[in-house]
Amino acid sequence: MASPLEKVAPWGRSFEEYRDLFRLENADLDRAILGVGDGPASFNAELTRRGGTVVSADPLYRFSPADIRRRIDRARPGIEAELLANLEGYRWDYHGSVGDLIESRRVAMDAFLEDLEAGESPGRYVAAELPRLPFADDAFDLALISHLLFSYSGRLSPEFHLQAAAEAARVAREVRIFPLLELEGLPAHDVAPVWEWLEGQGWTVTVEEVAYELQPGGNRMLRARSTPS
Numbered sequence: 001m002a003s004p005l006e007k008v009a010p011w012g013r014s015f016e017e018y019r020d021l022f023r024l025e026n027a028d029l030d031r032a033i034l035g036v037g038d039g040p041a042s043f044n045a046e047l048t049r050r051g052g053t054v055v056s057a058d059p060l061y062r063f064s065p066a067d068i069r070r071r072i073d074r075a076r077p078g079i080e081a082e083l084l085a086n087l088e089g090y091r092w093d094y095h096g097s098v099g100d101l102i103e104s105r106r107v108a109m110d111a112f113l114e115d116l117e118a119g120e121s122p123g124r125y126v127a128a129e130l131p132r133l134p135f136a137d138d139a140f141d142l143a144l145i146s147h148l149l150f151s152y153s154g155r156l157s158p159e160f161h162l163q164a165a166a167e168a169a170r171v172a173r174e175v176r177i178f179p180l181l182e183l184e185g186l187p188a189h190d191v192a193p194v195w196e197w198l199e200g201q202g203w204t205v206t207v208e209e210v211a212y213e214l215q216p217g218g219n220r221m222l223r224a225r226s227t228p229s
Helices: 015-021 043-049 065-085 098-120 158-171 191-200
Strands: 032-036 053-057 142-146 174-178 204-209 220-225
Touching: 015 043, 015 098, 015 142, 032 043, 043 053, 043 098, 065 098, 142 158, 158 174, 158 191, 191 204, 191 220
Parallel strands: 032 053, 032 142, 142 174
Antiparallel strands: 174 220, 204 220
């Protein structure tokens, strides 16, 4: 059976974007971090160069760097065209322009592709996907989920969202999910059930404003922290 994430376009974000998406402080960068659905982001490559501990999990990593580059090249024209056709549907305070955004992402994805093979042997890049991850309980201090849960509400079922949130909570002691909007810019209807489930497990759940906003209103993340035993 095909993965429900098979049609997600590979599109990577930079280290600085990750810092702003998830309100990552310097102390957070010293923790053991899992990036779920990182795709061709450069966060892993750049944090590793800075001495951090990070693992990225994504089904994309089963492909070779050359195959991933071809997939990126196929996805880019459609993404760029969608942005240009809907300029007023986005905020440009952060990136400045479509050209600036595309160039930032190109640099990030090039950095990822250069790092991928070197990072596979030590296990920094793992071909895996929600709702099942090949990691031990509490293997990480912090799990980051960018543009996957909630973004694909309506495409990924409510059951998937709950199973995925439960799995992230199993492998990490803190989970941050960004954004809380669907791809179309509407408030994601799967946020409330996930929030309620996490609170029901004794987790502290908050919604926090972040310094990144491309979709109008898309400047909030869900932050869930386990209660120390």
